[in-house]
Amino acid sequence: MISRSTLLAQAREWQVLLHSGRATAADREAAAAWRQAAPEHEAAVREVESLWALLGQVGERAADLEPDSQVVPLTRRSRRLRWAVPLATAASLALAAWLPQGLWVGLYADIHTAPGEVREVRLDDGSVLTLNGDTALDWSPHGDRREVRLYRGEADFQVAPDAGKPFFVEAGAARIRVTGTRFDVNLGDDKVLLAVTHGQVQAASASQPAVAVNAEQQVQWLAGQREAVQPLDARQRLAWQRGKLVFRSRALSDVFAELQRSQRARVVFLDQATRDLRVTGVFALDDPQAVMAAIEHNLPVRLVRLPGVVLVTSRDADPWLPTNGKK
Missing domain, CATH: 3.55.50.30 (Phage tail protein beta-alpha-beta fold)
Structure with missing residues (x-):
């Protein structure tokens, strides 16, 4: 049985998607189908809709209290103005807490972990992935290539050798190609860190050609641009695996x-x-x-x-x- 917290998280993700301006007709149909799938889903959606409306009311009330350019005496109204910024801040903080950390990506990711969960996953090609907490990715084996798209978080890849089917990882600006080796990819808000522990990988971006990154080396992409290859400090960079x-x-x-x-x-x-x-x-x-x-x-x-x-x-x-x- 799915827990109430999980249902609320899923309902929040649907709500964010439907109000994002990016929802397609298929998304709206899928959201409606999810809502109608069980009474518990309907209850979760109603609770989320109530909080969504409340957050909007708090934001509007804060905006109504904003001071104008005139100097006013310290009346009851001006004392209320002292709370305009805290109230607006409280509304934004409440929204930050309420929104799921990965927005709606968790709805679509093939594999994901919760915050605090470290999990090992064996892919059908024999590769082994170890996911750090709050990680989400897609796995797509097809034709003559194997592909992983990392949406958020960090994963250690032990790629099964197969020269005829190279293994590709896409993470933010990073484009990584291997045939069989071990490496770690850490995707943050504005940067990607690649650390290679065995073998060699090819590291590129949409605007930069591939360079070789060998065992005991690391490289990062910052603001979409790959930087110079550096020696790997495995004790610090890969400490989460221990x-x-x-x-x-x-x-x-x-x-x-x-x-x-x-x-x-x-x-x-x-x-x-x-x-x-x-x-x-x-x-x-x-x-x-x-x-x-x-x-x-x-x-x-x-x-x-x-x-x-x-x-x-x-x-x-x-x-x-x-x-x-x-x-």
């Missing part, structure tokens, strides 16, 4: 990007300075709370925990934020 998180002077924004694969809470930064703070340490992959406790103890930041959201801000943040007992 159940660890290893950070060496990593930006706090990168650290939380890794943590979001181990927990369901979304992370929202409220100022740029905190994003750029540096973190060094070794932590257990399955204990993101320990990482956050260490961050709060050692860095000048506050972590404000709300349902489904963690706010990251400096310790002298705006006083409207709850303190969770911290100063």
Whole structure:
């Protein structure tokens, strides 16, 4: 039996797709069919529609409170204006928590994992994939080629050798071609990291020709462009395969990007300075709370925990934020 949380997540993804402006007639028919498939689906859709409407009302109320260009005395109305920004921010944070992390991609991906789930998958060609948490991909064997499209997350590929059927991976801007080897692909918001542990792969992009990346080497694509091949620091880059998180002077924004694969809470930064703070340490992959406790103890930041959201801000943040007992 499908859990209520899973049904709500699926209903949210349909709702986002139907309001995205990208839904086709087939998408709308599929959404209607899903809704009618069971009473539990109908109940989930109704709950999601109610929250969607509520979020819209909160946003409208915040907009109504925005001050105009005139200077006004500190009346009851002007005191209400002090809450316009917090209310608008609260609406956007609620929406950030409510939207599924991969939007509707989870509906279509052949293989996916939940946050915190690490899973091994054996493909029908004999290749073995190990997926990190919150990962989604498609597997398409056809004709004289084998193809994987990585939508989000990270996967370790142990590709079964077959010179007659090369193996292709598409991840963001990255285009990777192999015949049989082992490598790791990590797809983030604006970059892709490729780490090769055995054999050799060909790494290209839509605008750049392929270059060879050998064992113990890595390369990244940043903002769509492939950078120079570098030596691989496997102990840090592939620590997740050993159940660890290893950070060496990593930006706090990168650290939380890794943590979001181990927990369901979304992370929202409220100022740029905190994003750029540096973190060094070794932590257990399955204990993101320990990482956050260490961050709060050692860095000048506050972590404000709300349902489904963690706010990251400096310790002298705006006083409207709850303190969770911290100063």
